Amino acid sequence: MLRRSPHPPLLVRVCQFIAAGNAAVSVCFPSAGMTITGEPRDFESVADSGNRMHRRFCPRCGTHLFSEAESRPHLIFVRAGTLDDPELARPAATIWTAKAPSWACVNDALPSWEGQPPPVA
Secondary structure (H helix, E strand, O other): OOOOOOOOOOOHHHHHHHOOOOOOEEEEHHHHHHHOOOEEEEEEEOOOOOEEEEEEEOOOOOEEEEEEEEEOOEEEEEEHHHHOOOOOOOOOOOOOHHHEEEEEOOOOOOEEEEOOOOOOO
8 A cells, every 4th residue: 555644745745646656748738729628626735936836637537737826817737647648749948957866867958957948928
């Protein structure tokens, strides 16, 4: 049986918990271009960046589907593993490298940030 500490997880590690490992891989889309059918459940938290996050997941199977930050309502971050076409996008950057485990595979050819990168949109 898996046992977790009775203490709440460090908020910066929520993505690692959701991804069950090293990192969550997301594809960013304009929110206006998305249509959500069904009623995903919401896990609300405040990220280490200070942003209030809404992480949405399937109420039937528990799969994490997408995230939205209240500070960037015009963007939606869809989990790459939920896309029908896994070739739709390729990684463009790596963030929060300071919180990565020692065994993490980080592509040195991509831009990276130790924490939250500055907003671009």
